[in-house]
Amino acid sequence: MKNFASENIRNVGLFSHAGAGKTTLSEAMLFNAGVITRRGKVEEGNTTSDWQPEEIKRKISIDLSVLPFEWQECKINLIDTPGYADFVGNVIGALRSVDSGIIVVCAVSGVEVGTEKVWNYLSQENLPVFFLVNKMDREGANFEKAFQEIQEIVPKATPIYLPIGKEADFRGVVDLLSLRAFYFENEGKVKEGPIPEELQDTIVAMRENLIENVAETNDELLNMYLEGQGIDLQTLHKALKQAILERKLFPILCASGFNNKGVNLVSDFLVNFAPSPLERGTVRGGNPQTQGDEERKCLENEPFSAFVFKLISDPYVGKIAFFRVFSGKLSSDGKLYNVTRGTEEKVGQLVFLRGKNQESTKEVSPGDIAAVAKISEIYLGDTLADREHPILFPPLSYPEPNYLAAVRPLGKGDEEKISQALSRMLEEDPTLKLQRDPDTKEDILYGLGDIHLDVLADKMKRKFGVEIALSIPQVPYKETIKKTAKAEGKYKRQSGGRGQYGHAWLEIEPLPRGQGFEFVDKIVGGVIPRNYIPAVEKGVQEAMQEGILAGYPVIDVRVTVYDGSYHPVDSSDMAFKIAGSMAFRKGASEANPVLLEPIMNVEVIVPDENMGDVIGDLNSRRGRILGMEPQDGYQKVKALVPLAELFRYSVDLRSITQGRGYFSMKFSHYEEVPSQIAEGIIEKAKKEKEASE
Numbered sequence: 001m002k003n004f005a006s007e008n009i010r011n012v013g014l015f016s017h018a019g020a021g022k023t024t025l026s027e028a029m030l031f032n033a034g035v036i037t038r039r040g041k042v043e044e045g046n047t048t049s050d051w052q053p054e055e056i057k058r059k060i061s062i063d064l065s066v067l068p069f070e071w072q073e074c075k076i077n078l079i080d081t082p083g084y085a086d087f088v089g090n091v092i093g094a095l096r097s098v099d100s101g102i103i104v105v106c107a108v109s110g111v112e113v114g115t116e117k118v119w120n121y122l123s124q125e126n127l128p129v130f131f132l133v134n135k136m137d138r139e140g141a142n143f144e145k146a147f148q149e150i151q152e153i154v155p156k157a158t159p160i161y162l163p164i165g166k167e168a169d170f171r172g173v174v175d176l177l178s179l180r181a182f183y184f185e186n187e188g189k190v191k192e193g194p195i196p197e198e199l200q201d202t203i204v205a206m207r208e209n210l211i212e213n214v215a216e217t218n219d220e221l222l223n224m225y226l227e228g229q230g231i232d233l234q235t236l237h238k239a240l241k242q243a244i245l246e247r248k249l250f251p252i253l254c255a256s257g258f259n260n261k262g263v264n265l266v267s268d269f270l271v272n273f274a275p276s277p278l279e280r281g282t283v284r285g286g287n288p289q290t291q292g293d294e295e296r297k298c299l300e301n302e303p304f305s306a307f308v309f310k311l312i313s314d315p316y317v318g319k320i321a322f323f324r325v326f327s328g329k330l331s332s333d334g335k336l337y338n339v340t341r342g343t344e345e346k347v348g349q350l351v352f353l354r355g356k357n358q359e360s361t362k363e364v365s366p367g368d369i370a371a372v373a374k375i376s377e378i379y380l381g382d383t384l385a386d387r388e389h390p391i392l393f394p395p396l397s398y399p400e401p402n403y404l405a406a407v408r409p410l411g412k413g414d415e416e417k418i419s420q421a422l423s424r425m426l427e428e429d430p431t432l433k434l435q436r437d438p439d440t441k442e443d444i445l446y447g448l449g450d451i452h453l454d455v456l457a458d459k460m461k462r463k464f465g466v467e468i469a470l471s472i473p474q475v476p477y478k479e480t481i482k483k484t485a486k487a488e489g490k491y492k493r494q495s496g497g498r499g500q501y502g503h504a505w506l507e508i509e510p511l512p513r514g515q516g517f518e519f520v521d522k523i524v525g526g527v528i529p530r531n532y533i534p535a536v537e538k539g540v541q542e543a544m545q546e547g548i549l550a551g552y553p554v555i556d557v558r559v560t561v562y563d564g565s566y567h568p569v570d571s572s573d574m575a576f577k578i579a580g581s582m583a584f585r586k587g588a589s590e591a592n593p594v595l596l597e598p599i600m601n602v603e604v605i606v607p608d609e610n611m612g613d614v615i616g617d618l619n620s621r622r623g624r625i626l627g628m629e630p631q632d633g634y635q636k637v638k639a640l641v642p643l644a645e646l647f648r649y650s651v652d653l654r655s656i657t658q659g660r661g662y663f664s665m666k667f668s669h670y671e672e673v674p675s676q677i678a679e680g681i682i683e684k685a686k687k688e689k690e691a692s693e
Contacts, residue, residue, distance in 0.1 A: 017114025277367025304328030489583025502575030539580025
């Protein structure tokens with residue numbers, strides 16, 4: 001593929017709720033441009049975009065795909081993004097690479113949760129937006145209902161195309177700008193024809209609405225409109241393009257990606273009205289040397305700058321970094337200075353990617369999107385720039401993962417291989433997190449949902465040949481005591497030769513929650529020599545790690561050694577350590593031991609209409625509601641909830657709120673487990689211990 005000037009590039013993202021038809025739409029666009037000779041189908045697993053085995057298996061988009069094609073002397077870099085919430089990390093990455101976005105809306109389902117979410121993401125990035133009502137020839141398709149629902153969330157969304165016919169009879173569109181009708185022929189082609197008589201009144205009203213909305217974005221045009229002057233098509237086009245760029249107006253188009261009806265008209269519209277990188281203006285960042293602000297224009301003679309918005313780890317070719325050039329150009333014989341990390345490496349192979357297909361290039365122009373292979377010190381979210389003129393773009397902000405699973409190897413001796421594989425996978429997906437739980441000794445994997453982690457497991461097996469098992473993590477329970485007790489520990493052993501003798505009296509008492517462990521030496525008169533006191537403490541601490549009730553660590557206790565005895569020959573550190581352990585176990589078992597569980601501080605953001613269901617669900621999880629406060633049309637519910645009740649909460653919350661709710665959690669404190677629940681936990685722990693012996 002040849003290099004294009006910045007003014008002839010269109011970087012456009014496809015965003016939607018899952019199942020709206022983005023991938024099928026992109027397939028039709030590529031086919032119409034002659035890039036592919038046959039339109040693939042998601043159901044058959046042969047689309048250009050969804051090429052990875054995990055995507056083919058599940059018939060959904062998991063990673064973003066860059067799909068460049070030429071159309072009317074322009075290059076359109078189409079970015080197909082996933083619709084499932086589990087893979088929103090790829091949506092966030094795509095936002096930094098594009099200059100505008102198409103939000104695809106199913107003509108049958110209308111506006112859905114994902115539609116609202118991607119609209120919010122695009123708005124946060126201040127990106128121009130087009131709406132495309134897709135699947136217009138499906139049974140139940142309703143363009144009017146869809147565009148009314150769009151206008152409920154985006155009042156300035158305005159239809160540009162009006163469908164001719166509905167459902168299976170969807171056979172053309174009327175362009176309200178030019179007042180021309182286009183009828184669909186085979187394989188995406190269209191021909192101009194007469195405007196249907198029955199649509200005349202509707203067209204007049206909708207065109208008047210379009211002109212009024214465009215005029216309101218331009219003072220000069222508004223005066224002409226109010227004075228009843230005619231506005232010529234060229235002026236209208238120019239004003240519409242500017243209104244789209246400034247996010248004052250959001251066009252609504254319609255098509256059917258599956259049957260390739262009207263898709264080429266969408267490509268035409270993108271060429272004519274989607275902003276080029278040049279039109280999007282300067283980009284801003286910081287100068288790491290001066291700590292001041294920096295600007296870059298999308299020009300060849302500006303210093304080079306680019307942003308890495310996607311990373312793929314491949315076991316054979318290493319890492320492949322997808323980047324968007326914001327200024328200057330990059331040649332294949334140059335060097336890459338990583339401003340984020342202060343490192344430099346030689347440019348590897350520069351490629352334009354289309355799905356899994358690569359096409360080498362010697363240089364990348366400003367505003368274009370490409371990838372570089374075989375890199376070592378470049379990571380997702382890094383800024384690349386001219387070393388002499390550094391600029392640092394803001395990092396990407398991802399949601400905190402809160403779906404937990406314990407991970408363990410299925411194969412013997414795979415621990416190191418799994419560690420390396422997970423490290424590579426975490427590099428390419430920042431919505432994953434791995435932590436080692438010091439109490440349960442489990443590796444805990446955090447993701448955005450069950451599908452997210454299942455896909456990770458599949459990728460690790462395919463890419464790195466290691467298999468992992470995912471399970472519900474163990475709860476890091478603790479134990480403590482509720483009253484004071486005194487106990488004696490005497491270890492005496494004689495078996496010929498030197499014996500063993502250690503003797504200690506301990507007082508064990510509870511401490512306030514969160515105080516940990518305190519050891520007090522109250523020995524007087526040398527009944528236990530000073531050099532043996534540390535051994536007593538060590539014995540106590542070892543016994544504390546194994547617990548009394550269910551083998552969980554004991555916390556929040558004060559242990560005082562106040563009496564004992566020793567033998568001048570047989571006493572030793574080992575003997576006093578055992579004596580300390582014996583005394584602690586005996587004393588703790590008599591001090592009303594109880595089981596503790598971690599309590600999490602939870603904040604749930606939910607729509608008003610779901611408040612009752614969410615609060616009821618939290619109560620069923622033994623949660624305590626602390627309060628509620630309004631937050632931009634939503635409610636923030638604050639609660640304290642046991643960790644044991646939260647491992648699958650992200651999936652359940654998504655179900656309760658139809659995907660609109662989300663939550664965050666962090667550790668608060670430990671609290672006593674209710675007795676009826678504690679009994680079951682203790683019984684289970686005893687059975688597991690017996691089974692392992």
